[in-house]
Amino acid sequence: MRLSSSFLPTLKEVPAEAQIVSHRFMLRTGMVRQMSSGIYAWLPAGLRVLNKIADIVREEQEAINAQEVLMPTLQSADLWKRSGRYDAYGPEMLRIVDRHKRDLLYGPTNEEMITDIFDQFVTSYKGLPALLYQIQWKFRDEIRPRFGVMRGREFYMKDGYSFDVDYDSAVVTYHKMMLAYLRTFQRIGVKAIPMLADTGPIGGDLSHEFIILAPTGESGIFFDSAFADQNWLEMPVDIADKDSLASFFKRMTSFYAATDEKHDEVEWDKVPVERKCEGRGIEVGQIFYFGTKYTESMDVSVTGSDSKKIYPHMGSYGIGVSRLVAAIIESSHDENGIIWPDAVAPFKAVIINLGMKDQACKDVCESLYKTDPENFLYDDRDERAGAKFADADLMGHPWQIIVGPRGVAQNIVEIKRRKTGMRAEVPVDQIIEYMASHQD
RNA sequence: CGGGCAGUAGCGCAGCCUGGUAGCGCAUCAGUCUGGGGGACUGGGGGUCGUGGGUUCGAAUCCCGCCUGCCCGACCA
Numbered sequence: 001m002r003l004s005s006s007f008l009p010t011l012k013e014v015p016a017e018a019q020i021v022s023h024r025f026m027l028r029t030g031m032v033r034q035m036s037s038g039i040y041a042w043l044p045a046g047l048r049v050l051n052k053i054a055d056i057v058r059e060e061q062e063a064i065n066a067q068e069v070l071m072p073t074l075q076s077a078d079l080w081k082r083s084g085r086y087d088a089y090g091p092e093m094l095r096i097v098d099r100h101k102r103d104l105l106y107g108p109t110n111e112e113m114i115t116d117i118f119d120q121f122v123t124s125y126k127g128l129p130a131l132l133y134q135i136q137w138k139f140r141d142e143i144r145p146r147f148g149v150m151r152g153r154e155f156y157m158k159d160g161y162s163f164d165v166d167y168d169s170a171v172v173t174y175h176k177m178m179l180a181y182l183r184t185f186q187r188i189g190v191k192a193i194p195m196l197a198d199t200g201p202i203g204g205d206l207s208h209e210f211i212i213l214a215p216t217g218e219s220g221i222f223f224d225s226a227f228a229d230q231n232w233l234e235m236p237v238d239i240a241d242k243d244s245l246a247s248f249f250k251r252m253t254s255f256y257a258a259t260d261e262k263h264d265e266v267e268w269d270k271v272p273v274e275r276k277c278e279g280r281g282i283e284v285g286q287i288f289y290f291g292t293k294y295t296e297s298m299d300v301s302v303t304g305s306d307s308k309k310i311y312p313h314m315g316s317y318g319i320g321v322s323r324l325v326a327a328i329i330e331s332s333h334d335e336n337g338i339i340w341p342d343a344v345a346p347f348k349a350v351i352i353n354l355g356m357k358d359q360a361c362k363d364v365c366e367s368l369y370k371t372d373p374e375n376f377l378y379d380d381r382d383e384r385a386g387a388k389f390a391d392a393d394l395m396g397h398p399w400q401i402i403v404g405p406r407g408v409a410q411n412i413v414e415i416k417r418r419k420t421g422m423r424a425e426v427p428v429d430q431i432i433e434y435m436a437s438h439q440d
Numbered sequence: 441c442g443g444g445c446a447g448u449a450g451c452g453c454a455g456c457c458u459g460g461u462a463g464c465g466c467a468u469c470a471g472u473c474u475g476g477g478g479g480a481c482u483g484g485g486g487g488u489c490g491u492g493g494g495u496u497c498g499a500a501u502c503c504c505g506c507c508u509g510c511c512c513g514a515c516c517a
Contacts, residue, residue, distance in 0.1 A: 012466060012478070013452045017510050027451095037509065092516080109517090143441070143515060157517060209517090218516090283517065320517040354476055386477040393477090404476060414476090 001347070002369075003379045007044050010391050020216050022329035023148030025338050029395050031325070038145025038153030045395070048346035049325050050156060053188060054135050056343060057158045057319055060184040064176040064239055066131040066160055071113050073137050077103035079112040083297045094141050106139040111294050111316060114161040118312075119300040125165050125310055127302060129173055133160030135321060150282070150326040160317035163295075165304070170289055170313040174206055175245040177287050177317050179237055181210055182252065184319065185284070186233065189341025190328055192284060193223055195257040199288070206289035206315075209259065211281035214330035220260035221281040224271045227255040259283075282327040285319040338396030339419050342439065347377040349399035349435065350392045354385050358405045364413065364428055365403050371432060393418065399435055 001008075009030040017034070018024040026032050031046030042050055058068065074096065080086035086093075086105075094106040107113070114132060122130060135158045145153050160177070164170040178194065185192035192210040199207040211221055232252060238244040256271050258264065259281070268276070292311040295301065304310040320327075332339045340346070351369055355361030369378040377397065379388050392400045402414040407425065415434060416423045426434045 009450090009467095011451060015451065016446090016453095019511080034509090138517080140516075144511095144513090146511085151516075155517070159517090286517065318517055323517060352476095357475085384475060384477085384479065386475095386479075389477045391478080402476080406476080 001377050004381050020147050022326040025329055040149055045346045049344050052344045053321050053324050056187050057184055060180045061133050064180045066133045069132050069134050071110050071134055073106055074104050075107045083112045092140050094139050108140045115294045115298050115300050125302050125304045128165045130163040149322045156322040158319040162315040163312040172242045174289050175249040178249050187343055189343050193257050208287050209283050210285040212284050212327045212331050214282050215280055216330050217280035217282040219281050222263050223257035223277050224255040225275045225277045284324050284327050287317045289315040337394035340396040342398045345398050347397050348375040349401050350377045350379055350397040351401045352379050352388045354404035356382050360408045361403050364408050
């Protein structure tokens, strides 16, 4: 994309309402614009990141055979009255009345709706397990929205739902989801640690929150640093084999990790002092087994092999996609701006033309740009070098390809890695190759 | 929902106390110079002063209501 003809405005000064670093950078880089309390418009730079995260989430869901659906944001209140949650959910649910005086609501989550859909199509245990997900906007009327998209009222979320024939089968699904989540966060480029979460009235140990380390996080966290040292990507996991999944699950959850709410001093003391890590974190996902809560309350059943009625065991699995955008920035930035992980950066690299009046510079920039116009941002503005560098650092592109008259005369451009600050002079025709072979 | 604060140009702010021509910086536009880390100079454009009412010859300024937003707390992907 050519910067001169793009809608990619940056700000030198920050709107006063932005308190935390991710919010400030998101506003300064023109990723989002607040439209109302806790409600944001996503502008091109922000949307690109949002979509990249969603794509990774999608691929990892498909990898465990979850299938994508898209449910409406508006739901009928009747559905929620069936489960009993219409009254239970409280003022956090945005309720709407249409012209016929019918009660609707803007979905804060979709257990009822997915259960209803499931009910209409699956009538036999042979239809199980079923694993569906969507990536859709949700609305929760938070008492006090804050921190930009970190805690907005409207947010973009991946929500998955599973239906299994019994508890044992549901556990296998849960294990698969643990795997998918760890892979998802790994690919996105953040370190998310699964921590035992409150399971509510169901009990058991089948709910985990995934927490990203960030000093500005809302939850205090305690964890065994041995988790971070796990090279689990090299551990073979066969998703068709429940024992393989179970041993993977056991390994990934065997280290102490808890938020301050669930912190247990006795267990914590068993962790060797040198491995004790305390800090703050941001919750970016949660997985949850809740048994037959909705299938029973909504009377949704299938016929078992013995012709008897079975209430499928359900689980739900969320990833806060829009929150992740902010969480990534919280955990990856410096005083000059964002440092995007490669996988989710809005652009792979920015081509900084320092010789806008130099034909040779322009030619080099153009030919480079044309090799991948979708992923290169070409800063072809008639700005001074300082402004271009400042914007490049602010926007956090993983690579900066600096094209100036001095280097071009020798057929060389300078390349800078945002993450490390590493700089190198590279022959023009080797740039693409250089980036591919120097990811760290 | 309790406590605090704020709405003046796209953004950051001053002016309000003590009523009388609506200002500054950044951004933006035109031009000249400049050209490897947000450069300089000159000249422009841009305002229902959140909103409704009241007081007054006269209201951004004083008074009352309302709306919106932000911060702290209790609650949450």
